[in-house]
Amino acid sequence: MTEKKFIYSILNDYYRDLLKDNQANIIDLYYNQDYSLSEIAEHMSISRQGVHDALKRAEKSLMEYEDKMKLHYKYEKYNKAAENIIKLSSSISDDKYKDIVDNIKNEAGKIINEG
Structure with missing residues (x-):
């Protein structure tokens, strides 16, 4: 697992409950279960672009939470x-x-x- 994947996986453990449900699920599928964006899109019945956008928003939120609370x-x-x-x-x-x-x-x- 790359360092980027590892940190988002860890931050998701800390802050998952602060994310929207679909963002938390996308983070989990992408970083913990190694789904591709296309696989997530099919699994969640949304577009690949929608998955990408939600993933980026979730990543940004996780980093903002860590910057503020510094749990990790x-x-x-x-x-x-x-x-x-x-x-x-x-x-x-x-x-x-x-x-x-x-x-x-x-x-x-x-x-x-x-x-």
């Missing part, structure tokens, strides 16, 4: 911070801190796994 940006930022916490805590080798280090790693792992 924040997720990436927190995920990276949690990974750094795990990495830094792994450098503590003193056995008397083993339980604390394990707790830190577990808590940081929860942040990563909730995303």
